Amino acid sequence: MATLPLTYKDRDSILREEAKSVDAAWLRSEAGQQLVEDMIETMYHERGVGLAAPQIGESIRLIIVDPGHGRAEVIANPELEILNEKEDVGEEGCLSIPGNWGRVPRAKKLRVTGLDRNGNDISFVVKGFHARVYQHEVDHLNGTLIVDRFLSDD
Numbered sequence: 001m002a003t004l005p006l007t008y009k010d011r012d013s014i015l016r017e018e019a020k021s022v023d024a025a026w027l028r029s030e031a032g033q034q035l036v037e038d039m040i041e042t043m044y045h046e047r048g049v050g051l052a053a054p055q056i057g058e059s060i061r062l063i064i065v066d067p068g069h070g071r072a073e074v075i076a077n078p079e080l081e082i083l084n085e086k087e088d089v090g091e092e093g094c095l096s097i098p099g100n101w102g103r104v105p106r107a108k109k110l111r112v113t114g115l116d117r118n119g120n121d122i123s124f125v126v127k128g129f130h131a132r133v134y135q136h137e138v139d140h141l142n143g144t145l146i147v148d149r150f151l152s153d154d
């Protein structure tokens with residue numbers, strides 16, 4: 001395994017691109033599995049709670065999430081269905097924007113649908129901080145960054 005260099009907001013335009021769908025056969029391949037392992041190692045190395053592929057220079061729809069339970073969730077082509085429209089406001093930072101924290105409103109509960117790391121269909125419900133991390137990472141796949149969502153201080 002290897003840690004991968006991070007992309008940064010002020011340097012890498014890939015963070016503003018719409019990422020491409022992941023092919024399930026590629027995900028199952030040695031190259032796909034290696035990228036997954038390297039993203040997991042990179043997320044823990046950087047002490048992140050999530051990592052999206054554009055953050056390591058790959059414009060594909062692949063994310064890693066661990067909201068603190070010590071198990072890396074790997075989802076390709078994630079789709080989010082909001083189950084509770086009510087929003088929580090919470091502090092968010094981003095590995096690609098060091099030192100820039102702000103308040104971001106996020107839906108409280110959602111269903112995540114996509115492919116697991118072996119390319120199999122998967123669907124589950126997350127809420128609270130867990131749901132917040134999913135929304136943050138899926139934003140990365142659409143070229144959206146937290147600075148676009150920060151609430152103003154007034």
Ligand SMILES: [Zn+2]
Nearest residue numbers: 093094095096
């Ligand atoms: Zn981020």
